[in-house]
Amino acid sequence: MDDLRAINNDVESNATKISAKNVQVYYGDTHAIKDVNVEIKEHTVTAFIGPSGCGKSTFLRSINRMNDTIDICRVEGDIRIDGQDIYDRNIDPVQLRARVGMVFQKPNPFPKSIYDNIAYGPKIHGLAKTKADMDEIVEKSLRRGAIWNEVKDRLHAPGTGLSGGQQQRLCIARAIATEPDVLLMDEPCSALDPIATSQVEELIDQLRESYTVVIVTHSMQQAARVSQKTAFFHLGSLVEYGTTDDIFTNPKDSRTESYISGRIG
Amino acid sequence: MTTLAFAILLAACMVAYALNRRAATGIRDGGQRLHSVSGYHGLFALLMILVPVLVVILLWLVLQGTVVNTLVMSSLPDGTLDGLGKGQVDLILAEIQSIAGGRIFGEPEPWKIVAADRFTGLLQAASLGLVLVTVLLSLAIMLFARGKVSADFRARQGVEKIISGLMIFCSVVAVFTTVGIVASLAFETVKFLKLVPLTEFLFGTSWEPQIPIRADQVAAEGAFGWLPVIVGTIVITIVAIVIAIPIGLLSAIYLNEFAPKVVRSVCKPILEVLAGVPTVVYGFFAILVVAPAIRSLGAAWGIDVAPNTALAAGGVMGIMLVPFISSFADDALSAVPGSLRDGALALGATRAETVMNVLFPAAIPGIVGGVLLAVSRAIGETMIVVMAAGLMANLTLNPLESVTTVTVQIVTLLIGDTSFDNPKTLAAFALGMMLFIVTLIINIFALRIVRKYREAYD
Numbered sequence: 001m002d003d004l005r006a007i008n009n010d011v012e013s014n015a016t017k018i019s020a021k022n023v024q025v026y027y028g029d030t031h032a033i034k035d036v037n038v039e040i041k042e043h044t045v046t047a048f049i050g051p052s053g054c055g056k057s058t059f060l061r062s063i064n065r066m067n068d069t070i071d072i073c074r075v076e077g078d079i080r081i082d083g084q085d086i087y088d089r090n091i092d093p094v095q096l097r098a099r100v101g102m103v104f105q106k107p108n109p110f111p112k113s114i115y116d117n118i119a120y121g122p123k124i125h126g127l128a129k130t131k132a133d134m135d136e137i138v139e140k141s142l143r144r145g146a147i148w149n150e151v152k153d154r155l156h157a158p159g160t161g162l163s164g165g166q167q168q169r170l171c172i173a174r175a176i177a178t179e180p181d182v183l184l185m186d187e188p189c190s191a192l193d194p195i196a197t198s199q200v201e202e203l204i205d206q207l208r209e210s211y212t213v214v215i216v217t218h219s220m221q222q223a224a225r226v227s228q229k230t231a232f233f234h235l236g237s238l239v240e241y242g243t244t245d246d247i248f249t250n251p252k253d254s255r256t257e258s259y260i261s262g263r264i265g
Numbered sequence: 266m267t268t269l270a271f272a273i274l275l276a277a278c279m280v281a282y283a284l285n286r287r288a289a290t291g292i293r294d295g296g297q298r299l300h301s302v303s304g305y306h307g308l309f310a311l312l313m314i315l316v317p318v319l320v321v322i323l324l325w326l327v328l329q330g331t332v333v334n335t336l337v338m339s340s341l342p343d344g345t346l347d348g349l350g351k352g353q354v355d356l357i358l359a360e361i362q363s364i365a366g367g368r369i370f371g372e373p374e375p376w377k378i379v380a381a382d383r384f385t386g387l388l389q390a391a392s393l394g395l396v397l398v399t400v401l402l403s404l405a406i407m408l409f410a411r412g413k414v415s416a417d418f419r420a421r422q423g424v425e426k427i428i429s430g431l432m433i434f435c436s437v438v439a440v441f442t443t444v445g446i447v448a449s450l451a452f453e454t455v456k457f458l459k460l461v462p463l464t465e466f467l468f469g470t471s472w473e474p475q476i477p478i479r480a481d482q483v484a485a486e487g488a489f490g491w492l493p494v495i496v497g498t499i500v501i502t503i504v505a506i507v508i509a510i511p512i513g514l515l516s517a518i519y520l521n522e523f524a525p526k527v528v529r530s531v532c533k534p535i536l537e538v539l540a541g542v543p544t545v546v547y548g549f550f551a552i553l554v555v556a557p558a559i560r561s562l563g564a565a566w567g568i569d570v571a572p573n574t575a576l577a578a579g580g581v582m583g584i585m586l587v588p589f590i591s592s593f594a595d596d597a598l599s600a601v602p603g604s605l606r607d608g609a610l611a612l613g614a615t616r617a618e619t620v621m622n623v624l625f626p627a628a629i630p631g632i633v634g635g636v637l638l639a640v641s642r643a644i645g646e647t648m649i650v651v652m653a654a655g656l657m658a659n660l661t662l663n664p665l666e667s668v669t670t671v672t673v674q675i676v677t678l679l680i681g682d683t684s685f686d687n688p689k690t691l692a693a694f695a696l697g698m699m700l701f702i703v704t705l706i707i708n709i710f711a712l713r714i715v716r717k718y719r720e721a722y723d
Contacts, residue, residue, distance in 0.1 A: 066607065069606075069607070069610055071525075094614070097610065097612065097613040098612070098613030099613075101612070102611035104611070106604055108604035108605055109608075110605060110608065110623050111605075111626065111627050112626070120609075120614075120623075121614075124615075125613060175611070175612070178612055178613060
């Protein structure tokens with residue numbers, strides 16, 4: 001854990017991975033995200049916190065254009081990953097989503113075998129030429145998902161037969177398998193028990209080495225445990241953004257302070 | 266008078282409900298804690314009256330006629346019925362009844378008029394008795410139920426017991442109806458098999474169900490091999506399914522996954538209208554539009570096409586089945602959790618890939634269920650094939666030829682003046698039995714397949 005803390009202090013030196021400028025999201029007539037500006041650093045875990053309905057998940061879903069799948073949703077403004085505008089007409093959301101993986105609130109393994117769950121992404125993107133390649137990708141992803149040891153003897157058992165925490169790590173491994181740069185996590189632990197939660201949190205900390213992780217969470221303890229940067233959302237606006245230490249120990253905005261100390265939300 | 270009995274029953278139920286409810290409320294207001302809320306006390310009284318009295322009234326109505334008839338006939342002067350057959354006795358009874366109803370033909374014997382008067386009197390007494398019994402029974406139960414009301418009385422459990430008894434009765438009725446239908450089929454089939462050997466019926470390749478009407482008539486003996494008939498059914502079913510499955514499935518997938526809201530809101534109701542078209546109308550469509558079109562197409566290509574083809578009947582049947590399959594598939598796809606769809610899309614799968622690899626496998630059980638029902642309907646469908654398929658039993662797999670189906674043969678065998686002691690009529694039951702068995706086997710088989718290959722998503 002000590003060297004992890006050491007990396008913690010290096011946050012400021014990292015390059016910007018995702019930059020959002022004046023982002024507005026509308027659901028029909030509802031203005032769900034108001035004028036959000038944020039720079040998310042590479043190889044960092046960034047936590048989005050805030051009360052329910054504050055728009056943090058909505059904003060997360062606009063980073064991989066999952067909001068496109070909702071008819072009435074409209075995104076305005078500028079979101080760039082590595083300097084590239086992801087809402088550009090030339091960007092194919094399908095390819096974007098292969099680069100920006102997502103893990104959902106409820107574990108959602110496909111009703112297929114563990115192996116097929118992992119292999120699905122690489123298969124549709126043609127990442128493996130041979131069966132051996134695929135086996136390697138599956139093993140590597142499951143190892144990175146910290147679940148290999150638990151499932152290596154039953155790769156062809158259905159993924160839905162795993163426990164909740166295992167399912168969620170399977171979903172993380174599945175997202176990793178397409179070799180994304182960015183991992184978006186939408187309350188990945190809210191459906192898990194404390195032990196499974198701590199396993200997933202440990203995993204998130206490891207993932208930071210290879211990926212840029214953005215996590216939405218309801219639990220402030222979780223944000224404090226896993227993230228280096230924290231953004232506080234309230235009523236669709238980004239209220240405060242800074243290093244996790246600062247947000248939790250020395251919030252500048254009174255709303256952040258109220259939320260952290262449990263007075264709102 | 267019967268109406269009056271029902272009215273009394275209804276009134277008694279309402280009064281008993283109100284009485285018990287009020288009594289229970291009174292106890293509660295007196296400061297005691299009721300075991301069951303007062304509504305249940307009322308409901309208990311209502312059901313206690315409704316069920317038994319209704320049973321008594323219905324039994325009374327069913328038995329009344331027989332009892333009155335027996336009484337009238339046994340009161341006739343001694344010796345009147347001696348030496349008469351059953352038919353003649355029935356005739357006398359009918360005459361007495363029509364005299365009682367005021368329809369007098371000629372000059373009836375005086376004893377018949379006496380009997381008719383007696384008949385009328387007995388009927389009046391019976392309906393008066395019915396009303397009387399209803400009143401007394403209702404009152405008695407009402408008093409009994411009223412006496413039951415107390416703080417400790419478990420009215421809710423009582424009501425639940427009566428209701429679950431009613432539900433058991435209803436399911437037993439459904440089961441027994443099925444058993445009865447199968448039994449009646451089996452009974453006639455056995456009779457048929459006494460006249461025609463089972464091997465000839467199962468393996469015979471010729472179906473000519475003519476028999477001589479009179480003993481001295483020179484006619485064919487008739488052949489009862491069911492193979493050409495069932496093969497016709499199978500050919501038409503396959504044609505129908507081959508048309509219905511792709512159209513139905515693809516339209517469901519399009520409407521569920523790709524169609525904009527506007528298109529969906531227009532197309533779904535139209536598809537449902539298709540499901541509401543009577544099969545007779547499909548039959549018209551088949552003989553007036555599809556069959557001639559196929560024939561002229563065939564002529565243009567130099568292919569010999571029969572006027573009544575399996576293709577026309579099966580094709581139209583396929584169109585009939587489209588909304589069936591499509592609505593089942595649509596429901597099954599909608600039932601797949603949205604989180605799976607999101608999961609696949611978030612991996613960078615296209616919509617088509619998501620549907621093919623994730624949603625479709627998860628929806629398979631529901632879809633197969635729909636296809637199965639469609640197959641059963643195609644096999645059992647009668648009107649379209651009666652109109653558009655032929656009557657000639659042709660043992661062929663060529664859909665451009667005229668074939669006949671099991672249902673068509675059943676219809677033609679039973680049309681007209683039939684007696685139930687010759688193989689021609691009984692063959693209809695044997696065919697019905699076989700149809701039942703075939704459908705049953707298909708259902709069992711498919712259920713197995715579904716259970717084996719389903720990808721459960723919860």
